[in-house]
Amino acid sequence: MNILEIQNLRKQYKRTEVIKGVNFTIQAGECVALLGPNGAGKTTILKMLIDMVKPSGGSILFEGKKHEGMRDHIGYLPQHPTFYAWMTGKELLSFMGGLSGIEEDVLRVRIAELLKLVGLEQAGDKRIGTYSGGMKQRLGIAQAIIHEPKLLIMDEPVSALDPLGRRDMLDLLKVIKQKTTVLFSTHILHDAEELCDKICILHKGELLTNDPIQHLLRNEQQPIFVVQAPGIEEWTQKLDNHEIIESIELTSQSVRIRVKDIDRGREWLVSRIHSDKLAVQKFEFIQESLEDIFLRLVKEA
Numbered sequence: 001m002n003i004l005e006i007q008n009l010r011k012q013y014k015r016t017e018v019i020k021g022v023n024f025t026i027q028a029g030e031c032v033a034l035l036g037p038n039g040a041g042k043t044t045i046l047k048m049l050i051d052m053v054k055p056s057g058g059s060i061l062f063e064g065k066k067h068e069g070m071r072d073h074i075g076y077l078p079q080h081p082t083f084y085a086w087m088t089g090k091e092l093l094s095f096m097g098g099l100s101g102i103e104e105d106v107l108r109v110r111i112a113e114l115l116k117l118v119g120l121e122q123a124g125d126k127r128i129g130t131y132s133g134g135m136k137q138r139l140g141i142a143q144a145i146i147h148e149p150k151l152l153i154m155d156e157p158v159s160a161l162d163p164l165g166r167r168d169m170l171d172l173l174k175v176i177k178q179k180t181t182v183l184f185s186t187h188i189l190h191d192a193e194e195l196c197d198k199i200c201i202l203h204k205g206e207l208l209t210n211d212p213i214q215h216l217l218r219n220e221q222q223p224i225f226v227v228q229a230p231g232i233e234e235w236t237q238k239l240d241n242h243e244i245i246e247s248i249e250l251t252s253q254s255v256r257i258r259v260k261d262i263d264r265g266r267e268w269l270v271s272r273i274h275s276d277k278l279a280v281q282k283f284e285f286i287q288e289s290l291e292d293i294f295l296r297l298v299k300e301a
């Protein structure tokens with residue numbers, strides 16, 4: 001069942017269109033990443049989904065119905081959550097649970113469960129002002145799911161954390177996604193790859209892909225030849241402009257070459273290596289990683 005269906009979604013600020021007709025669906029139980037560079041429009045889309053920003057066009061359906069008034073079923077963690085530093089974690093959850101209309105007895109049990117889930121049992125009575133960035137972010141998750149939403153939406157939930165905080169958060173999200181449909185934005189491909197079934201790549205307000213990771217790899221993955229040798233930079237310059245070459249990427253010690261035809265490309269490269277007497281240390285044929293695909297699609301767009 002589609003929990004969310006977005007059709008031709010648009011947003012214009014003054015004369016600039018920042019979201020240009022985006023379509024995607026999320027099925028119940030999926031974990032989806034909205035991936036894109038800074039300024040791609042991720043926050044704008046998420047804010048339209050939670051009704052904080054009004055779309056200029058298109059439609060958003062939540063379980064087949066207009067999404068306005070569906071906030072009760074959606075949990076939201078903003079990119080920069082703000083908390084009252086003088087409140088304790090428990091007080092904040094109690095306050096947020098009260099706003100959601102949860103009865104006091106039920107709320108008490110729910111808060112204890114949530115603090116355990118997000119690893120803040122020991123910190124529940126401490127003031128939020130004393131929490132680390134990672135603890136605040138985990139408290140933010142707890143408040144976002146206090147009313148047991150069907151869909152949890154998070155804006156860059158891990159980007160600002162240090163490696164340890166990031167690991168804790170990713171592990172927590174792995175648990176949460178077992179029970180809740182999740183949509184989150186990120187510009188870190190690795191986080192999307194680790195957590196998600198589906199990746200929506202957004203660039204300049206347009207979706208470049210909206211595919212399960214396996215489809216993305218199957219449909220988009222291109223082969224790359226990697227050559228490593230002393231003097232690789234000069235050799236690479238000599239290869240430029242040959243019609244078989246799609247692109248050349250030089251890293252510190254090797255070159256990654258995409259060709260238009262694998263068999264002809266391999267033959268041509270081997271013969272060039274031979275005729276140029278290149279002292280090859282490595283010659284390998286690999287498939288693009290998800291990161292390669294992401295960078296290529298964004299570059300090509």
Ligand SMILES: Nc1ncnc2c1ncn2[C@@H]1O[C@H](COP(=O)(O)OP(=O)(O)OP(=O)(O)O)[C@@H](O)[C@H]1O
Binds near residue numbers: 036040
């Ligand atoms: N209130 C606004 N008024 C005018 N332009 C805006 C407004 N909010 C966002 N924009 C513009 O819309 C575009 C998309 O911004 P948005 O914050 O959605 O991108 P993002 O992908 O979330 O970026 P980041 O990763 O930096 O948070 C940007 O060019 C931004 O400057």
